[in-house]
Amino acid sequence: HLQLQVSGPGLVRPSETLSLTCSVSGVSISSVGYKWGWIRQSPGKGLEWIGTLYYSGITSYNPSLKSRVSISADTSDTQFFLNLRSVTAADTGVYYCARHFYGDGVENWFDPWGQGTLVAVSS
Amino acid sequence: SYELTQPPSVSVSPGQTARITCSGDALPKQYASWFQQKPGQAPLLVMYKDSERPSGIPERFSGSSSGTTVTLTVSGVQAADEADYYCQSSDNSGTYVIFGGGTKLTVL
Numbered sequence: 001h002l003q004l005q006v007s008g009p010g011l012v013r014p015s016e017t018l019s020l021t022c023s024v025s026g027v028s029i030s031s032v033g034y035k036w037g038w039i040r041q042s043p044g045k046g047l048e049w050i051g052t053l054y055y056s057g058i059t060s061y062n063p064s065l066k067s068r069v070s071i072s073a074d075t076s077d078t079q080f081f082l083n084l085r086s087v088t089a090a091d092t093g094v095y096y097c098a099r100h101f102y103g104d105g106v107e108n109w110f111d112p113w114g115q116g117t118l119v120a121v122s123s
Numbered sequence: 124s125y126e127l128t129q130p131p132s133v134s135v136s137p138g139q140t141a142r143i144t145c146s147g148d149a150l151p152k153q154y155a156s157w158f159q160q161k162p163g164q165a166p167l168l169v170m171y172k173d174s175e176r177p178s179g180i181p182e183r184f185s186g187s188s189s190g191t192t193v194t195l196t197v198s199g200v201q202a203a204d205e206a207d208y209y210c211q212s213s214d215n216s217g218t219y220v221i222f223g224g225g226t227k228l229t230v231l
Contacts (some may be wrong), residue, residue: 047209049220096165105217108155111168
């Protein structure tokens with residue numbers, strides 16, 4: 001049974017780096033065909049895709065965030081990470097991780113999702 | 124930049140049918156998925172590949188596609204269906220993921 005859980009600091013100072021961890025249980029992150037995504041939601045707003053990590057280590061990022069974001073995985077094969085640099089108040093929101101199903105270039109969806117964590121950017 | 128357009132709100136009485144639309148130029152080529160989000164909860168997948176329903180999702184949820192519009196239909200709406208609903212798809216290249224702005228379904 002695949003489960004994901006997000007962890008990390010709830011407060012980040014402006015201009016610093018937001019770092020979050022998604023812990024995965026039930027499957028190895030590097031399992032062939034698996035992809036893993038980060039999505040965020042500003043307070044009272046909609047969902048925004050941040051980026052996706054492929055099982056091979058390849059990444060794909062939202063063009064609007066690409067210059068500041070990096071997604072990676074650790075060698076234990078049970079966690080993947082989000083780093084968002086030079087944050088501002090606009091980066092405040094709930095951050096989710098999820099398994100990203102991706103097939104044939106014409107279909108993709110996120111399931112299941114982790115519970116999400118609220119990150120506030122404030123001095 | 125590519126966008127998916129949803130109505131901000133849809134209201135129906137219990138037992139009626141709610142239809143939530145999502146429009147985007149790439150939808151004839153790219154499948155869409157739908158998520159239900161209740162306050163304080165993570166989004167839940169309720170439809171994928173336009174009309175495929177995940178296990179555990181009630182049969183009253185269905186999906187369809189026509190041209191540049193996909194539709195999530197909730198038949199026999201119940202109070203428990205009141206939530207925000209988001210569509211999601213990709214640009215024509217299939218590289219970048221996009222979410223619609225969300226629709227608040229209100230059960231009167």
